[in-house]
Amino acid sequence: MTFAITSRRGLLAGALSLAVTPSAFAAEAVADATVAIPVQGREVSLSLWKPASPKGVILFSHGAGSWPWRYHELLSQWRDAGFLVIAPLHMDSQKHPNRQTDLKAALGLRVADMVVAGSYADRAAPGLPRGAAGHSYGALGVMIMGGALETMIPARDKQVKAVVAISSPGVIPGLIAPNAYQSLAVPSLTITGDADVVPHFVTDPKDHLRAFETAPADDRYAMVVKGGTHDLIGLDFASHPATAGAAALSTEFLKAEILGDAAATAALKARKSDELAEFRVR
DSSP states (O other), X not given: OOOSOSOHHHHHHHHTTOOOEEOSSOTTXXXXXXXXXXXXXXXXXXXXXXXXXXXXXXXXXXXXXXOGGGGHHHHHHHHHTTEEEEEEOOTTSTTOTTOOOOHHHHHHHHHHHHHHHHHHHHHHSTTOOEEEEEETHHHHHXXXXXXXXXXXXXXXXXXXXXXXXXXXXXXXXXXXXXXTTTTOOSOEEEEEETTOOBTTTBOOGGGGGHHHHHSOSSSEEEEEETTOOTTTTTTTTTTOTTHHHHHHHHHHHHHHHHHOOHHHHHHHHHOOOOSSEEEEEO
Protein backbone atom coordinates (compact mmCIF):
# COMPACT_ATOMS: atom_id res chain seq x y z
CA MET A 1 0.00 0.00 0.00
CA THR A 2 1.29 3.48 -0.84
CA PHE A 3 0.58 6.48 1.36
CA ALA A 4 0.89 10.13 0.38
CA ILE A 5 2.71 11.01 3.60
CA THR A 6 5.84 9.64 5.20
CA SER A 7 5.83 11.35 8.58
CA ARG A 8 3.70 13.53 10.82
CA ARG A 9 6.64 15.92 11.26
CA GLY A 10 6.78 16.61 7.52
CA LEU A 11 3.08 17.36 7.40
CA LEU A 12 3.22 19.69 10.37
CA ALA A 13 6.04 21.68 8.83
CA GLY A 14 3.84 22.50 5.85
CA ALA A 15 0.58 22.92 7.72
CA LEU A 16 1.58 25.32 10.47
CA SER A 17 2.26 28.25 8.15
CA LEU A 18 -0.78 27.95 5.90
CA ALA A 19 -3.08 30.80 4.89
CA VAL A 20 -6.80 30.45 5.59
CA THR A 21 -9.34 31.59 3.01
CA PRO A 22 -13.11 31.17 2.56
CA SER A 23 -13.90 27.80 1.00
CA ALA A 24 -14.79 27.83 -2.67
CA PHE A 25 -16.69 24.54 -2.66
CA ALA A 26 -18.83 24.38 0.46
CA ALA A 27 -22.06 25.92 -0.80
CA GLU A 28 -24.17 23.01 0.45
CA ALA A 29 -22.69 23.05 3.93
CA VAL A 30 -24.89 23.70 6.93
CA ALA A 31 -21.87 24.22 9.17
CA ASP A 32 -21.43 27.51 10.98
CA ALA A 33 -18.46 28.39 8.78
CA THR A 34 -16.03 26.91 6.28
CA VAL A 35 -12.42 27.73 5.54
CA ALA A 36 -10.09 26.45 2.83
CA ILE A 37 -6.42 25.84 3.49
CA PRO A 38 -3.92 25.34 0.65
CA VAL A 39 -1.40 22.62 1.41
CA GLN A 40 1.02 20.65 -0.77
CA GLY A 41 -0.58 21.69 -4.05
CA ARG A 42 -4.20 21.13 -3.06
CA GLU A 43 -6.92 22.75 -0.97
CA VAL A 44 -8.32 21.29 2.25
CA SER A 45 -11.81 22.57 3.08
CA LEU A 46 -12.68 22.60 6.78
CA SER A 47 -16.29 22.77 7.96
CA LEU A 48 -16.65 24.35 11.40
CA TRP A 49 -19.31 24.05 14.08
CA LYS A 50 -18.51 26.94 16.43
CA PRO A 51 -19.83 27.39 19.98
CA ALA A 52 -19.93 30.87 21.44
CA SER A 53 -17.39 29.95 24.14
CA PRO A 54 -15.52 26.78 23.20
CA LYS A 55 -14.26 24.52 25.97
CA GLY A 56 -12.63 21.89 23.78
CA VAL A 57 -12.04 20.77 20.20
CA ILE A 58 -13.26 17.75 18.22
CA LEU A 59 -11.56 16.83 14.94
CA PHE A 60 -14.11 14.90 12.86
CA SER A 61 -13.49 12.61 9.88
CA HIS A 62 -16.42 11.58 7.66
CA GLY A 63 -16.98 8.16 6.08
CA ALA A 64 -15.70 7.14 2.64
CA GLY A 65 -17.51 9.08 -0.07
CA SER A 66 -19.43 11.11 2.50
CA TRP A 67 -19.08 14.75 3.64
CA PRO A 68 -19.04 16.61 6.98
CA TRP A 69 -22.46 18.25 6.86
CA ARG A 70 -24.14 14.88 6.38
CA TYR A 71 -23.55 14.54 10.14
CA HIS A 72 -24.87 17.99 11.04
CA GLU A 73 -27.32 16.76 13.69
CA LEU A 74 -24.58 15.00 15.64
CA LEU A 75 -21.89 17.64 15.16
CA SER A 76 -24.25 20.43 16.18
CA GLN A 77 -24.93 18.57 19.44
CA TRP A 78 -21.21 18.50 20.16
CA ARG A 79 -21.02 22.21 19.34
CA ASP A 80 -23.88 22.90 21.74
CA ALA A 81 -21.95 21.00 24.43
CA GLY A 82 -19.09 23.48 24.04
CA PHE A 83 -16.86 21.81 21.44
CA LEU A 84 -15.41 23.52 18.39
CA VAL A 85 -15.85 20.85 15.69
CA ILE A 86 -13.40 20.92 12.78
CA ALA A 87 -14.21 18.55 9.92
CA PRO A 88 -12.19 18.26 6.69
CA LEU A 89 -13.81 17.41 3.36
CA HIS A 90 -11.67 14.44 2.34
CA MET A 91 -10.76 13.91 -1.31
CA ASP A 92 -12.75 10.66 -1.55
CA SER A 93 -15.97 12.60 -0.83
CA GLN A 94 -18.66 12.66 -3.49
CA LYS A 95 -18.78 16.42 -2.86
CA HIS A 96 -15.09 17.02 -3.54
CA PRO A 97 -14.37 18.70 -6.92
CA ASN A 98 -11.19 16.61 -7.37
CA ARG A 99 -12.48 13.33 -6.03
CA GLN A 100 -10.01 10.50 -5.30
CA THR A 101 -11.86 7.18 -5.76
CA ASP A 102 -9.02 4.85 -4.72
CA LEU A 103 -9.76 4.46 -1.01
CA LYS A 104 -6.41 2.89 -0.16
CA ALA A 105 -4.58 5.79 -1.79
CA ALA A 106 -6.97 8.21 -0.10
CA LEU A 107 -6.03 7.03 3.40
CA GLY A 108 -2.75 8.94 3.37
CA LEU A 109 -4.57 12.08 2.24
CA ARG A 110 -7.12 11.59 5.01
CA VAL A 111 -4.39 11.40 7.63
CA ALA A 112 -2.86 14.54 6.13
CA ASP A 113 -6.23 16.32 6.24
CA MET A 114 -6.55 15.60 9.95
CA VAL A 115 -3.09 17.03 10.59
CA VAL A 116 -4.21 20.19 8.78
CA ALA A 117 -7.36 20.27 10.95
CA GLY A 118 -5.24 19.92 14.07
CA SER A 119 -2.94 22.72 12.95
CA TYR A 120 -5.97 24.93 12.38
CA ALA A 121 -7.17 24.07 15.90
CA ASP A 122 -3.80 25.14 17.30
CA ARG A 123 -4.44 28.63 15.95
CA ALA A 124 -8.21 28.90 16.33
CA ALA A 125 -8.43 27.40 19.82
CA PRO A 126 -4.95 27.44 21.37
CA GLY A 127 -4.60 25.47 24.56
CA LEU A 128 -8.02 23.83 24.46
CA PRO A 129 -8.20 20.05 25.09
CA ARG A 130 -8.74 17.96 21.99
CA GLY A 131 -10.45 14.76 20.90
CA ALA A 132 -11.21 13.12 17.57
CA ALA A 133 -14.21 11.30 16.13
CA GLY A 134 -15.05 9.63 12.86
CA HIS A 135 -17.52 7.45 10.99
CA SER A 136 -16.56 4.27 9.13
CA TYR A 137 -13.31 4.95 7.23
CA GLY A 138 -13.08 8.15 9.26
CA ALA A 139 -13.20 6.10 12.46
CA LEU A 140 -10.08 4.27 11.32
CA GLY A 141 -8.34 7.59 10.72
CA VAL A 142 -9.08 8.97 14.18
CA MET A 143 -7.96 5.75 15.85
CA ILE A 144 -4.68 6.13 13.97
CA MET A 145 -4.49 9.59 15.54
CA GLY A 146 -4.95 7.85 18.89
CA GLY A 147 -2.02 5.52 18.25
CA ALA A 148 -3.53 2.57 16.37
CA LEU A 149 -1.56 1.00 13.50
CA GLU A 150 1.51 2.88 14.70
CA THR A 151 4.04 0.49 13.15
CA MET A 152 2.45 0.99 9.71
CA ILE A 153 1.22 4.59 9.91
CA PRO A 154 3.04 6.61 12.60
CA ALA A 155 0.58 9.49 12.79
CA ARG A 156 -0.43 9.70 16.42
CA ASP A 157 -1.55 13.15 17.57
CA LYS A 158 -0.56 13.32 21.23
CA GLN A 159 -2.94 16.23 21.78
CA VAL A 160 -5.88 13.90 21.11
CA LYS A 161 -7.11 12.72 24.51
CA ALA A 162 -9.89 10.36 23.37
CA VAL A 163 -11.58 9.05 20.22
CA VAL A 164 -15.12 8.19 19.15
CA ALA A 165 -15.26 5.48 16.47
CA ILE A 166 -18.68 5.18 14.81
CA SER A 167 -19.06 2.02 12.70
CA SER A 168 -15.30 1.54 12.57
CA PRO A 169 -14.03 -0.65 9.71
CA GLY A 170 -13.90 -4.38 10.02
CA VAL A 171 -11.12 -6.49 8.57
CA ILE A 172 -9.22 -4.73 5.78
CA PRO A 173 -6.71 -7.17 4.24
CA GLY A 174 -3.19 -5.80 4.27
CA LEU A 175 -4.10 -3.03 6.70
CA ILE A 176 -5.96 -4.27 9.78
CA ALA A 177 -3.76 -6.99 11.29
CA PRO A 178 -4.79 -8.90 14.45
CA ASN A 179 -2.65 -6.56 16.58
CA ALA A 180 -3.55 -3.34 14.72
CA TYR A 181 -5.36 -1.77 17.68
CA GLN A 182 -3.03 -2.90 20.45
CA SER A 183 -1.20 0.42 20.19
CA LEU A 184 -4.38 2.50 20.65
CA ALA A 185 -3.25 4.68 23.54
CA VAL A 186 -6.28 6.82 24.44
CA PRO A 187 -9.80 6.14 25.76
CA SER A 188 -12.26 5.11 23.06
CA LEU A 189 -15.98 4.83 22.44
CA THR A 190 -17.23 2.53 19.69
CA ILE A 191 -20.79 2.99 18.37
CA THR A 192 -22.24 0.42 15.99
CA GLY A 193 -25.38 -1.64 15.39
CA ASP A 194 -26.27 -5.30 15.03
CA ALA A 195 -27.39 -4.55 11.44
CA ASP A 196 -24.25 -2.55 10.63
CA VAL A 197 -23.10 -4.17 7.38
CA VAL A 198 -21.41 -2.74 4.29
CA PRO A 199 -21.93 -4.85 1.14
CA HIS A 200 -18.64 -6.27 -0.18
CA PHE A 201 -16.72 -4.79 2.78
CA VAL A 202 -18.25 -5.75 6.13
CA THR A 203 -20.65 -8.70 6.16
CA ASP A 204 -20.45 -9.42 9.90
CA PRO A 205 -21.60 -6.52 12.12
CA LYS A 206 -19.38 -7.82 14.93
CA ASP A 207 -16.31 -6.78 12.91
CA HIS A 208 -17.00 -3.18 13.90
CA LEU A 209 -16.13 -4.11 17.50
CA ARG A 210 -12.61 -5.25 16.65
CA ALA A 211 -10.93 -2.15 18.10
CA PHE A 212 -13.05 -2.29 21.26
CA GLU A 213 -12.26 -5.97 21.78
CA THR A 214 -8.54 -5.96 20.92
CA ALA A 215 -7.21 -2.60 22.15
CA PRO A 216 -5.66 -2.58 25.63
CA ALA A 217 -8.39 -2.75 28.26
CA ASP A 218 -9.37 0.21 30.44
CA ASP A 219 -11.46 3.16 29.31
CA ARG A 220 -13.00 1.16 26.43
CA TYR A 221 -16.70 1.71 25.85
CA ALA A 222 -19.05 0.36 23.19
CA MET A 223 -22.72 0.76 22.27
CA VAL A 224 -24.36 -1.79 19.97
CA VAL A 225 -27.72 -0.45 18.79
CA LYS A 226 -30.41 -3.02 18.12
CA GLY A 227 -31.34 -2.71 14.46
CA GLY A 228 -28.69 -0.02 13.97
CA THR A 229 -27.33 0.24 10.41
CA HIS A 230 -24.15 1.72 8.98
CA ASP A 231 -25.92 5.07 8.55
CA LEU A 232 -27.23 5.25 12.11
CA ILE A 233 -25.45 8.56 12.77
CA GLY A 234 -25.74 9.86 9.20
CA LEU A 235 -28.78 9.50 6.97
CA ASP A 236 -30.75 7.45 9.53
CA PHE A 237 -30.27 9.97 12.34
CA ALA A 238 -33.93 10.87 12.72
CA SER A 239 -35.41 7.47 11.88
CA HIS A 240 -34.10 5.18 14.63
CA PRO A 241 -35.33 5.47 18.24
CA ALA A 242 -31.84 4.79 19.65
CA THR A 243 -30.10 7.57 17.74
CA ALA A 244 -30.72 10.18 20.41
CA GLY A 245 -29.22 7.86 23.01
CA ALA A 246 -26.17 7.16 20.86
CA ALA A 247 -25.61 10.87 20.28
CA ALA A 248 -26.06 11.62 23.98
CA LEU A 249 -23.57 8.88 24.88
CA SER A 250 -20.97 10.30 22.49
CA THR A 251 -21.38 13.76 24.02
CA GLU A 252 -21.20 12.33 27.53
CA PHE A 253 -18.01 10.42 26.67
CA LEU A 254 -16.35 13.46 25.07
CA LYS A 255 -17.20 15.72 28.00
CA ALA A 256 -15.92 13.13 30.47
CA GLU A 257 -12.68 12.22 28.73
CA ILE A 258 -11.71 15.53 27.12
CA LEU A 259 -13.11 18.14 29.50
CA GLY A 260 -12.91 16.11 32.70
CA ASP A 261 -16.56 16.93 33.39
CA ALA A 262 -17.47 15.25 36.69
CA ALA A 263 -21.18 14.89 35.96
CA ALA A 264 -20.51 13.36 32.54
CA THR A 265 -17.96 10.99 34.06
CA ALA A 266 -20.45 9.83 36.68
CA ALA A 267 -23.16 9.33 34.05
CA LEU A 268 -20.77 7.36 31.83
CA LYS A 269 -19.77 5.07 34.69
CA ALA A 270 -23.43 4.50 35.60
CA ARG A 271 -24.60 3.58 32.07
CA LYS A 272 -26.31 0.25 31.50
CA SER A 273 -27.75 -1.63 28.54
CA ASP A 274 -31.43 -1.08 27.78
CA GLU A 275 -34.09 -2.30 25.36
CA LEU A 276 -32.62 -0.19 22.53
CA ALA A 277 -28.91 -0.88 22.82
CA GLU A 278 -26.27 -2.99 24.52
CA PHE A 279 -23.66 -1.02 26.45
CA ARG A 280 -20.28 -2.64 27.06
CA VAL A 281 -17.19 -1.64 29.03
CA ARG A 282 -13.63 -3.03 29.13
